[in-house]
Amino acid sequence: MKKGAxxxxxxxxxxxxxxxxxELGIPVYVIDKNYCLAQFSKYCKKYFRSxxxxxxxxxxxxxxxxxxxxxxxxxxxxxxxHIVENLSINYDKLAPYFKMLVPHKDNIYNIINKKKLMxxxxxxxxxxxxxxxxxxxxxxxxxxxxxxxxxxxxxxFYKIIHNKAIQVNNIEELEIVVNKVSDVTNDFMIQELIPYxxxxxxxxxxxxxxxxxxxxxxxxxxxxxxPIKYGxxxxxxxxxxxxxxxxxxxLIASLNYTGVCEIEFIYDxxxxxxxxxxxxxxxxxxxxxAKACGxxxxxxxxxxxxxxxxxxxxxxxxxxxxxxxFTDIIYGFIAIIKKHISIKEYFSSLKGKKINAIWTWNDILxxxxxxxxxxxxxxxRR
Numbered sequence: 001m002k003k004g005a006x007x008x009x010x011x012x013x014x015x016x017x018x019x020x021x022x023e024l025g026i027p028v029y030v031i032d033k034n035y036c037l038a039q040f041s042k043y044c045k046k047y048f049r050s051x052x053x054x055x056x057x058x059x060x061x062x063x064x065x066x067x068x069x070x071x072x073x074x075x076x077x078x079x080x081x082h083i084v085e086n087l088s089i090n091y092d093k094l095a096p097y098f099k100m101l102v103p104h105k106d107n108i109y110n111i112i113n114k115k116k117l118m119x120x121x122x123x124x125x126x127x128x129x130x131x132x133x134x135x136x137x138x139x140x141x142x143x144x145x146x147x148x149x150x151x152x153x154x155x156x157f158y159k160i161i162h163n164k165a166i167q168v169n170n171i172e173e174l175e176i177v178v179n180k181v182s183d184v185t186n187d188f189m190i191q192e193l194i195p196y197x198x199x200x201x202x203x204x205x206x207x208x209x210x211x212x213x214x215x216x217x218x219x220x221x222x223x224x225x226x227p228i229k230y231g232x233x234x235x236x237x238x239x240x241x242x243x244x245x246x247x248x249x250x251l252i253a254s255l256n257y258t259g260v261c262e263i264e265f266i267y268d269x270x271x272x273x274x275x276x277x278x279x280x281x282x283x284x285x286x287x288x289x290a291k292a293c294g295x296x297x298x299x300x301x302x303x304x305x306x307x308x309x310x311x312x313x314x315x316x317x318x319x320x321x322x323x324x325x326f327t328d329i330i331y332g333f334i335a336i337i338k339k340h341i342s343i344k345e346y347f348s349s350l351k352g353k354k355i356n357a358i359w360t361w362n363d364i365l366x367x368x369x370x371x372x373x374x375x376x377x378x379x380x381r382r
Contacts (some may be wrong), residue, residue, distance in 0.1 A: 001088050003306060004045075004071070005298075006031055006062075006098070009053070009079035010038025012324070015366055016288035017077055018043050020298035029074075031065070035368045037358065037373065040365040053082045067095035073306050075099040076300065081112050081154070097307040101259035103281050110138060110255060112279045115152045115197055118276070124254040125248050129268070130144045130192040134182060137190065144270070145169055145192045149177055153187060156280065160185050164231070167193060194268045194275060196229060203241060205248045205263045206290060208300050208312075212253040214375065216312040218295040219244060220286065223321070223349055226331040229339055234328035235349065236286050237321045238293045244274050251276070260297045275329055289322035292355045323350070324357035 007014045015038040018028050022043020028037040029046040037206060039047035048065060052055035076098045088108040094100065103111055110116045121128050132139035140147060150165040151157020158164055161364065168174045174190070181188055194200075196355045207217040221239045226230035248263050259303030262284040266278035283297055286343055290297060293316040303310045335341045341349075359367035 002026060003073045003075070004028060005075040005077055005302060006065075006071070007038055007077050007079065008032075008045075008083045010036030010044075011079065011285075011289050013283050013285050014038040014079045015041060015358065017283060019080070019288075019360075020291055020296055020365060021302060023300060024302075026302060029065075029069075029071075031062075035373065037370060039365040040369050042363050042365070052273050053080065056090075058086060059093055062094065063097055072097055074098055075302055077301065078102065080282070081280065084108070084282050085112060101301055101305065103255075103257070103259070107255060108281070111261075111279050112154075113152050114150070114154065114278060117279060118189075120254055121251055121276050124250040126251045127268075127271075127273045129194055129275050129277075132190050134178070134186050134188070137178065140174060140190050141171060143190075143192050147174060148191050148193045148335065149174075149181060149188055150191070151185070151370065157185065157188060168227075194266050195270065196266065200267055200269070203239070203244055203265045203267075203274065203286065204236075205244050205265060206287075206295075206297070207248070207252065207263075208260050208285070208297060208304070208306075209252050209257045211258055212256040214249060214252055216295060216300065216314070217245065217248075218290040218293060218316050220289055220322075223261065224328060224332055224335060226327060226334075228331070228338070229298055229337055233286050233322075233324075234331050235321060235323040236289060238289060238316065238318050241274070241320060247274050248278070251279075257281075260301055272327065280379040286322045286357065288357065289355065290316075292322070293317040293320050317353075319352055321350075321352055321354035322357055323354055324373055326358070 005021050006029045007018050008031050010030040010032045011197050013290045018038040018041050027045050028043050030044045031048045031050045033050050038044055041207045050061050064256040076267055078087060080374055084102050085108055088102045110120050118128050118131050130143050147165050161379045166177055168177050203220045204220045207214045219239050220236050224232045225233050235320055246266050260283055262280040265274040266277055268275050287297055295316050332346050358370050
């Protein structure tokens, strides 16, 4: 039997990876701590509910599944930072059972901890926003306002504060917000907010690298997101910016990175350079767009781990769009009401070649389930 893959967390990107591998005839199992979209895909052969992704029980659970279903040599493909961190820390326990591409446990915190990442980026020559921390907060007085307060560990910060980032516009606001945030966590940074408008969106540089050498890459840019700033993409498109590639190369090399990652940059018009925001050491929400453009990261990882020869192309399709219609219509409407965009601009952004984030006629059930799942999540959060 062909070695299969286990998708860990089956939301939109997990669904995309499930489809990518399943279309190749690769057996796919899905594991999530909640009900998820990927479990309803026709390519999902088995679905399991798991303990918390951050727990030791999660690792024990994976090993028990491997033993029970004889999954030795299958690939693990993670969909969020907590999973990547746990796999990295417990790599030695999992390696006898699974193949996986995660940063070494000595390197993982150079990536997911933004403080260490910014320090490493500066040493490697990758541009970063002006940054300080609670122990040298006086430096913030020299920064150009507005500023952002965000977590060194983004997902953990979000779960505590319920925001990815908090904007402050002057010293007085900074002192008030820092006092409030520091009551619940000290693990945050203060950064200059790079001028951010509808014409200056976050650029995602993605690649597959081996020992710090980029083998293949793809770039995309958010068109809309929720919330309207510092949010998750509701629509995006493929682009190419040579400067971003050159900014990413030394950082990937300094990390000696092997695997797939997404590096976020944004252009600072004040200094005329692209600056680093963060790295996600895994696939990302709209990884399906890269596949639609000719770069199938799930396939690339599988072939690499299974020692299947493959060629790395240096070209991909440009100006292809990815749209999550369920969220993009809602947040597009909100953006119009708040006058961030006009009705004409919204409909103009829908022109051209595009793919649906969830719906496909070849695998319809996840698309049917999603609106009900979205409603359930909204009600549960209230």
